[in-house]
Amino acid sequence: MDLIQKYRRFFWILGQWVFFGLLIGFIVGSATTLLLETNDYLGNAREKNGWLIALLPIGGIIIGYIYMNYGKVVKNNTLNDAAKLNNLVIDAVHGEKQVLRRMGPIVYLGTFITVIFGGSTGREGAAVQMGASVAEAVNKFFNIPILDKKIIIMSGISAGFGSAFGAPITGAVFGMEMAVLGRLKFEALVPCLVASFVGHYTTTAVWGHTHEHFVIKNVPEISxxxxxxxxxxxxxxxxxxxxxxxxxxxxxxxxxxxxxxxxxxxxxxxxxxxxxxxxxxxxxxxxxxxxxxxxxxxxxxxxxxxxxxxxxxxxxxxxxxxxxxxxxxxxxxxxxxxxxxxxxxxxxxxxxxxxxxxxxxxxxxxxxxxxxxxxxxxxxxxxxxxxxxxxxxxxxxxxxxxxWPSQQIYEPKSKLYGLYNGETIKNIEKKKKQ
Missing domain, CATH: 1.10.3080.10 (Clc chloride channel)
Structure with a gap:
């Protein structure tokens, strides 16, 4: 009887991870498609209208206003600032802070303003942050236990990265590897894998987006x-x-x-x-x-x-x-x-x-x-x-x-660096200046 209960619990938890991965993957994949298509349109518009670069300082004021007035929330005596971008996402994975559900829409709007006026940026940051904000909404809606919230956030990261670059395997691992230097958090494997693949296929197969493709014409012989x-x-x-x-x-x-x-x-x-x-x-x-x-x-x-x-x-x-x-x-x-x-x-x-x-x-x-x-x-x-x-x-x-200064060092890259486990890149930089 105990064995049957163990298997029931196993498949119940597995089913939950698959469900959450499917849900997050589809939502984030759809949102990422909007990001990619809109960015392409705005980027082409800017290239045809070079004068738009003159409005970049005004765009900066708008972005700053949005983050200063709508991107900060204090919870449990802790400031959660969306302007910290991926660092806030990493802190949320560590359980130190909380991703704002509004973070995704805010970063999308900020990215669109940056792109149309000629700021030099990419797109995966917005996709990852949207993924994390969707994951936080799922955490809130389903009242997910505190220990599992981190895993859901990681699956949102995976969905965002996998769908943004058309790289679902990479996305699955990126969600597990991003927060901690030197360690893969394999407890998040199932939801990260499902979310990344579903996000990717939602972007490409469902919505028909085509990613850039790079080709190596000639690989030298091994020597x-x-x-x-x-x-x-x-x-x-x-x-x-x-x-x-x-x-x-x-x-x-x-x-x-x-x-x-x-x-x-x-x-x-x-x-x-x-x-x-x-x-x-x-x-x-x-x-x-x-x-x-x-x-x-x-x-x-x-x-x-x-x-x-x-x-x-x-x-x-x-x-x-x-x-x-x-x-x-x-x-x-x-x-x-x-x-x-x-x-x-x-x-x-x-x-x-x-x-x-x-x-x-x-x-x-x-x-x-x-x-x-x-x-x-x-x-x-x-x-x-x-x-x-x-x-x-x-x-x-x-x-x-x-x-990302919020990345924690699970193990130093080498003993030669003389660092201790559990440090963050930010703390290491501070110590160098002392």
Missing amino acids: IILFVKVILLGIIFSLLSVSYSQLRHWIENTTDRIFKKNHMKRAFFGGIIIVILTLVVGTQDYNGRSLTMLEHAFTEDVPPFAFLAKLIFTAITIGTGFVGGEAIPLFFMGATLGNALHSYIDLPMSFVAALGLIATFCGAANTPIAAFLLALEFFDGNGVEFFFVACMVSYIFSGHHGL
């Missing part, structure tokens, strides 16, 4: 010299990811201090700087998502310092309070740097661009397994050995830096 080159490239791309993360954090902290946490003033100032930089470089190739040049990085030579321009544009955009995502800008930085390096190391252009795309994202996000799986899904399994090495090297050499 010791080639692996040495891949290791060297992995180190270079890890340094690129650290440079971006540190610059963005510095801009964010500095402008926050100068403008005394006034989101409207920060974003207005950031918008002015982006407008000036756009006039200086004489092109809007680095505004918006820059997908055209990203695709060209796999097929033809692009400006050798395009990666640096995108790094500066995106760091200022996100660091001064605009919203969207950082994955596509990181893809751009890595791919264009790879494009610039390929002739110096005598490797095929598309191959090095692909390595840069994946390794730079890996070093910044601190999600080596998800990044490796993303390479498999993006490039149809080509060059699997090299992507694995590049991801591991970038992960190790990027140190304990990253996009």
